[in-house]
Amino acid sequence: RSCRSLFSFASADRTIRAVQGAETAARPPDTGARSGTPRLSLLGVDKPPVMSSNSGIRIPSRMPLLLTHEGVLLPGSTMRISVDTSRNMQLVKSRLLKGTSLKSTIIGVIPNTRDPEHDTEDLPALHRIGTAGLAVQVVGSNWPKPHYTLLITGLCRFRLIQLLKERPFPLAEVQQLDQMEQLSADGHLGELSQHFYQAAVQLVDMLDMSVPVVAKLRRLLDSLPRETLPDVLAAMIRTSNKEKLQVLDALGLEERFKKTLPLLTRQIEGLKLLQKTRKPRPDDDKRVLSVRPVRRGLQFSLDEEEEEEDSDDTALLERKIRAANMPEPALRVCLKELKRLKKMPQSMPEYALTRNYLELMVELPWSKSTTDCLDIRAARVLLDSDHYAMEKLKKRVLEYLAVRQLKNNLKGPILCFVGPPGVGKTSVGRSIAKTLGREFHRIALGGVCDQSDIRGHRRTYVGSMPGRILNGLKSVGVNNPVFLLDEVDKLGKSLQGDPAAALLEVLDPEQNHSFTDHYLNVAFDLSQVLFIATANTTATIPPALLDRMEVLQVPGYTQEEKVEIAHRHLIPHQLEQHGLTPQQVQIPQESTVDIISRYTREAGVRSLERKYGAICRAVAVKVAEGHKVAKAEHVPPGPDAAGQEKVEAEGEGREDSLGGSADLALPPEMPIVIDRHALKDILGPPLFEMEVSERLTLPGVAIGLAWTPLGGEIMFVEASRMEGDGQLTLTGQLGDVMKESAHLAISWLRSNAKTYNLTNAAGSPDPLEGTDIHLHFPAGAVTKDGPSAGVTMVTCLASLFSGRLVRSDVAMTGEITLRGLVLPVGGIKDKVLAAHRAGLKRIIIPKRNEKDLEEIPAPVRAELDFVLAACLDDVLNAAFDAGFPAPRALPRLASKL
Numbered sequence: 001r002s003c004r005s006l007f008s009f010a011s012a013d014r015t016i017r018a019v020q021g022a023e024t025a026a027r028p029p030d031t032g033a034r035s036g037t038p039r040l041s042l043l044g045v046d047k048p049p050v051m052s053s054n055s056g057i058r059i060p061s062r063m064p065l066l067l068t069h070e071g072v073l074l075p076g077s078t079m080r081i082s083v084d085t086s087r088n089m090q091l092v093k094s095r096l097l098k099g100t101s102l103k104s105t106i107i108g109v110i111p112n113t114r115d116p117e118h119d120t121e122d123l124p125a126l127h128r129i130g131t132a133g134l135a136v137q138v139v140g141s142n143w144p145k146p147h148y149t150l151l152i153t154g155l156c157r158f159r160l161i162q163l164l165k166e167r168p169f170p171l172a173e174v175q176q177l178d179q180m181e182q183l184s185a186d187g188h189l190g191e192l193s194q195h196f197y198q199a200a201v202q203l204v205d206m207l208d209m210s211v212p213v214v215a216k217l218r219r220l221l222d223s224l225p226r227e228t229l230p231d232v233l234a235a236m237i238r239t240s241n242k243e244k245l246q247v248l249d250a251l252g253l254e255e256r257f258k259k260t261l262p263l264l265t266r267q268i269e270g271l272k273l274l275q276k277t278r279k280p281r282p283d284d285d286k287r288v289l290s291v292r293p294v295r296r297g298l299q300f301s302l303d304e305e306e307e308e309e310d311s312d313d314t315a316l317l318e319r320k321i322r323a324a325n326m327p328e329p330a331l332r333v334c335l336k337e338l339k340r341l342k343k344m345p346q347s348m349p350e351y352a353l354t355r356n357y358l359e360l361m362v363e364l365p366w367s368k369s370t371t372d373c374l375d376i377r378a379a380r381v382l383l384d385s386d387h388y389a390m391e392k393l394k395k396r397v398l399e400y401l402a403v404r405q406l407k408n409n410l411k412g413p414i415l416c417f418v419g420p421p422g423v424g425k426t427s428v429g430r431s432i433a434k435t436l437g438r439e440f441h442r443i444a445l446g447g448v449c450d451q452s453d454i455r456g457h458r459r460t461y462v463g464s465m466p467g468r469i470l471n472g473l474k475s476v477g478v479n480n481p482v483f484l485l486d487e488v489d490k491l492g493k494s495l496q497g498d499p500a501a502a503l504l505e506v507l508d509p510e511q512n513h514s515f516t517d518h519y520l521n522v523a524f525d526l527s528q529v530l531f532i533a534t535a536n537t538t539a540t541i542p543p544a545l546l547d548r549m550e551v552l553q554v555p556g557y558t559q560e561e562k563v564e565i566a567h568r569h570l571i572p573h574q575l576e577q578h579g580l581t582p583q584q585v586q587i588p589q590e591s592t593v594d595i596i597s598r599y600t601r602e603a604g605v606r607s608l609e610r611k612y613g614a615i616c617r618a619v620a621v622k623v624a625e626g627h628k629v630a631k632a633e634h635v636p637p638g639p640d641a642a643g644q645e646k647v648e649a650e651g652e653g654r655e656d657s658l659g660g661s662a663d664l665a666l667p668p669e670m671p672i673v674i675d676r677h678a679l680k681d682i683l684g685p686p687l688f689e690m691e692v693s694e695r696l697t698l699p700g701v702a703i704g705l706a707w708t709p710l711g712g713e714i715m716f717v718e719a720s721r722m723e724g725d726g727q728l729t730l731t732g733q734l735g736d737v738m739k740e741s742a743h744l745a746i747s748w749l750r751s752n753a754k755t756y757n758l759t760n761a762a763g764s765p766d767p768l769e770g771t772d773i774h775l776h777f778p779a780g781a782v783t784k785d786g787p788s789a790g791v792t793m794v795t796c797l798a799s800l801f802s803g804r805l806v807r808s809d810v811a812m813t814g815e816i817t818l819r820g821l822v823l824p825v826g827g828i829k830d831k832v833l834a835a836h837r838a839g840l841k842r843i844i845i846p847k848r849n850e851k852d853l854e855e856i857p858a859p860v861r862a863e864l865d866f867v868l869a870a871c872l873d874d875v876l877n878a879a880f881d882a883g884f885p886a887p888r889a890l891p892r893l894a895s896k897l
Contacts, residue, residue, distance in 0.1 A: 057155050058176065059132040063108040064091050065170040066133075066150075067115035067123075072244035073131045075154040075178060076228055077235030084147035085115040091169035092148045096135050105135045108158060108174060112245055123170060128160050129249050132176070154231075157248065177251055192257045193226040199264045200233055206271045227253055230260040237267045314342055317358055326366040330522045334361050353459060360466060360520070365479045369528065372480075373437035374405050386431040387424060388568060389561045392552055393417065397432055412480070412530040414507050416488070416546075418538055419554030420711035420830070422604020425534040426486060428554075432532065433482035441472040446487035451497030454506065456519035466519040469506060469526070480528035488545075489535035500542050507531055507548045536709035555829045556603025556711040558860050559596055559837065566592050570609045578616035585619045586671045587612070594676055598686035601837060603711025603830065611683060618682045619672055696808040700800035702879070704792030705813040705835060705843075706784070707827030712834030714811055716778050717789065717796045721761065724772025732777030735785025742775055744816055745793040748872065749801065752820070756876070756885050758801035767801045788825040790816035791844065794872055795879045802884075810879050811835045812844035812869075820872040828852035836860050844869055844878050 066081065066088055073079045083092055095104050110130045116123070137151035157177040164171045200221055207214045217236075224232065234247045243263060250256040321334045337354055344351045373379070376398055383394045396415065404410050417425040426442070433440035448454075456467035466474075472483060491500045505511050506526065514523035538546055557565065571587055600607040674682075696703075700719040705712060730742055746768070749758060753765055760771045767773075775793065777784055791814040799806050813831055815823040824846045833856075835843055845852075847868040853861065867878040876884035 059106055059156065059158060059174070060103060061173060061175075062164065062171060063106065063132065063158070063174050064095050065108045065110050065126070065130070065172055066091055066152075067110050067113045067126075067170070069112060069114045072111045072241050072248055073109045073133055073152060073154045074231040074235045074244060074248060075131060075156050076231045078136075078151060078153045081109070081150045081152060082147060083150060084145065086118055087167070087169045088115050089146070089148065092138060092150070094168065096138050096150075106155070107133060107135060107152075108172065109133045109152060109154075110160070111248065112241070123163075123166050126160055126163065126170075126172075127245075129177075129251075130158055130160060130174070131248065132156050132158050132174075157251070189254050189257075192254060192261075193229070196229055196257050196261055196264070197221070197226060199261065199268065200229060203237075203264060203268050203271070206268070206275075230256045233264055234260050237263060239263050314338070317355075317362070320362045321358065324362050324364075324366055326361070326364075327523075330361065330366070333522050334358060353464075357459065357519075360470075360474065363474050363477075364470065364520075364524065365473055365477050366524075368478050369480045370438050370478050372401075372404055373435070374401050376401050376405075379435045382435050383431060386434075387428055388565050389557060390424065390428060390554065393428055393554065396550075396552060397435060401436070411509050411513075411527045414509065414531045414533070414549050416533040416535060416538075416549035416551045417554050418535050418551055420556050420603035420709060421536060422602060422606035423554050423556060424604070425554055426484060429482065429484040429532045429534070432530070436482065436530070438530070439476035439478050439481040440484070441476050441481050442484040442486055443468050443472060444486045445499070446490040447492060448499050449492030449494040449496065451499045451502040452518070454499050454502035456517040458518045459521070464519055466517050469515070470517050470520060470524065473524075473529075479525065480530070482530045482532060485531060485533040487535065488533040489537055489540045500545050503545055504548065507533070507545065509548075553829075553855075555855070556833050557605065558833055558857050559593065560859055561857070562596050562605060562608060563589055563592050565605055566596075566608060566612070570605060570612055574609065574612040574616045578613070578620050580616055580619060580623070582671070584623055584671055585616070585674065587615065587674045591674050591676065591679060594679060594686075595683070597837070598688055599679070599683055601688050603833070615674055615679075615682055619674075622672060696806060699803050699805055700796060702792050702796040702799060702806045703811040703840065704789050705811050705831035706786070706788070707830050712827065712830035712832070714834055714838045714840070715784075715789070715792070717792045718776045718778065719796045719800045720774050720776075721771050721800060722774070723761075723770060725770070726768040727772045728768075729772065729774045730776075731774070732780045733783045734777060735783065737785050737787050738777075738789055741787055741790040741816065742793050744818060745790060745797055746773070748794065748816065748818060748820055749797055753801070756798065756802070758798065760801070767797075773797070773800075786825075787815035787823075788813045788827075790814060791822060791869070791872065791875045795875060798876055798884070799880075804880055804884075806879050807842065807881055809839075809841040810844065811838075811840045811842075812875060812879065814844070814846040814849075814869065814875070816872060822846045822869045822871060822875060824848040829855045832856050832860065832864065836864060841865055842867060842878065844875055846870075847874075 068081050070081060071079055083089060099105060108130045110127050112127045113124060132155045133152035134155055135150050135152050139149045141147060158174040159177055161173045161175050164173060204214060204218050209215055230247060234244060247256060247259050250259045318338055337358055341354045379401055380398060400413060419425055430440050454467045454469060457464035505515055512526040515526045516523050533549055535541060595611050596608060599611055702717050704715045704717055706715045728746055730739055750767060753767055758767050759765060760767050760769050791812050794816060795806060813825055815825055828845060828849050832843055842865045844867045847870040850868055853866060869875045
């Protein structure tokens with residue numbers, strides 16, 4: 001049974017204070033006489049109450065009324081009353097807050113009466129018996145709506161004679177009751193009061209006398225007059241409002257004793273029953289209740305079963321802590337927190353925080369780990385079946401497995417896969433976990449701008465929680481999982497800290513063996529975790545963080561690799577997702593090549609997979625319509641059967657096309673083959689065309705190669721000239737580096753104009769004399785920057801000044817200097833693959849980038865002609881048909897000495 005159904009010791013404490021306060025108010029300064037003017041301290045101000053000479057406190061004949069339906073205030077007890085209705089609010093504001101005398105704090109409390117919400121409504125019927133109370137505290141609040149909370153001490157009963165007014169608050173004429181005679185030792189009333197006193201003493205003796213409130217109540221029973229015991233005990237024990245109202249309405253003392261005695265006896269029987277049912281303890285034979293301090297006062301619980309469950313939970317938690325096999329420092333912290341938890345009441349907010357902390361400590365995998373699968377052959381087969389190409393990544397995983405066979409306590413490597421979207425960085429991380437036989441957990445870092453997401457919040461904050469690293473370990477349940485830190489290049493920074501700086505400890509093999517989360521506040525070993533970070537570019541990764549990771553470049557796929565990936569993985573996956581089978585649809589390799597070259601131009605395969613999804617949906621519509629027509633064909637033959645056969649015979653000779661409206665009424669022939677016509681019907685006109693040769697029809701156009709986080713791209717550079725005063729105009733959202741490269745190209749061409757026969761429109765040897773040059777990079781909405789477009793600008797301007805066309809199958813990249821040297825650049829593989837996708841055949845790259853050609857797949861290298869340029873002379877000779885005019889050699893002079 002709930003403790004509140006038996007006894008309320010919180011209200012007992014307040015009642016004891018109220019009784020003592022009432023005694024103080026009624027006691028004259030001279031202890032030998034009952035007359036005088038006692039003083040009562042209220043809110044720090046001493047005021048003389050209204051008193052009579054022979055009967056204690058005398059209330060005014062006219063009193064404001066406070067209407068309540070929440071409870072019943074008995075004389076000698078204290079109760080909190082919430083005030084939020086119109087009339088009651090006016091009473092508090094007008095009488096209690098603005099009053100200056102003690103008389104203004106005495107109000108009449110009418111029970112069992114609800115005050116209307118609005119003062120325009122009429123008052124309901126008022127209960128005729130009320131309690132005069134002294135407002136000892138007023139607390140106001142505006143949330144969730146304006147209201148007051150009053151702490152009122154009951155003084156005596158009164159009878160409502162006449163209601164004088166209803167607004168702004170009720171005011172009534174009252175008659176004071178409780179003018180009681182002194183009890184005599186003999187007679188029926190004396191025996192009844194003695195019996196009541198004995199029952200009250202029995203109830204208190206059944207409780208724990210070590211509790212201060214219980215001991216104070218026991219002393220109070222001996223000092224209180226017997227006539228006040230019914231009201232005092234009825235306010236302490238747990239009773240309903242209806243029962244308290246009956247005690248309040250009992251004006252006669254004998255009737256009051258008779259109303260309260262059964263309530264007291266019921267509580268005694270409940271305590272006896274509870275003592276019989278509870279489990280005895282050897283160290284505590286009398287303790288029936290547990291005392292737990294709360295914010296104010298004391299809370300007493302008689303629910304022994306709940307207490308035993310709590311103790312069992314605490315013991316179970318302690319066993320889990322000792323069985324977690326955590327390090328000694330963490331164990332000491334847990335035992336210390338557990339000791340604090342045992343002394344803490346459940347009602348305290350810190351109890352839940354400490355409990356959550358200990359449960360997290362228990363759930364963390366301090367010593368739990370999985371056994372690695374070190375079979376290299378099986379790992380190679382699994383990686384090859386899951387992913388095509390990606391030889392670098394597979395080689396690194398197999399190297400790790402080989403070293404793990406030789407050394408058991410190898411620290412987990414920290415890898416960073418850098419490549420364009422859609423090339424399989426995340427999926428290969430999942431395959432690595434599957435190959436090693438480890439748990440896999442992905443943490444998305446894109447947009448994270450709070451370092452607490454990595455290290456957690458300190459437990460002093462409200463709503464604190466551990467970081468994502470420890471939450472991930474808790475989720476997987478082992479201390480050696482594969483953690484994928486996705487999009488590490490897209491971390492943000494804000495006033496809450498820099499998460500990239502917080503990752504320095506996580507991703508440092510020399511530090512992560514003692515990683516300290518702010519919430520945990522003890523070291524945790526992350527050295528066995530295999531961290532794999534993914535990024536589209538290293539440009540936005542802080543250098544300190546990049547230095548801690550082993551960067552593995554994941555370039556885009558070639559056309560041949562995309563064809564293999566499509567037929568090994570993408571097409572079977574899409575068929576399964578759309579409920580189709582290979583017997584219903586077939587996509588030849590020629591169609592796949594068309595989709596790759598004419599409908600998608602990307603480094604990865606995401607758009608390619610979406611195109612296959614569109615094809616499968618169109619085929620699903622045809623298959624569903626075919627099933628519907630096939631069901632309709634099973635109708636009995638009628639007079640139109642011959643005509644139907646004729647239509648079917650005509651339909652046999654028609655070509656099966658997914659876009660033909662004439663074939664909608666006929667079931668498609670299986671399998672449906674997706675050819676070029678079907679692609680046009682489903683996917684629409686081609687998005688990309690081979691426009692390279694068409695755009696190189698005039699002098700002043702050249703093709704460059706650019707690198708983006710999405711992979712390599714080809715880039716057209718256009719130049720034109722007009723009459724002017726030698727100004728250079730640059731458009732196309734160019735960065736400062738590209739603008740400087742353009743000025744370098746102009747300066748080099750002007751200094752070598754005579755060597756290469758470069759002139760302006762009028763034939764002057766200075767190309768800029770009387771001429772303005774406009775250099776434009778199409779796709780003007782895209783910001784461009786970098787030094788690798790230098791050779792492209794030189795070639796474009798040389799074509800403009802010489803009037804010769806650049807070869808339509810040439811693309812180039814490289815940085816230039818003022819002396820005409822070609823310096824190496826980055827992203828060679830991505831740029832070469834972009835040129836290959838565009839159908840270009842000759843690639844001009846810096847000579848010092850020759851080492852990067854080893855990364856390009858052999859089939860691609862065989863189809864391309866690479867020109868290694870050390871200076872701009874090599875570039876110009878390779879970019880134009882029949883070369884470019886070379887510098888004239890000076891004639892040798894024979895020495896006459």
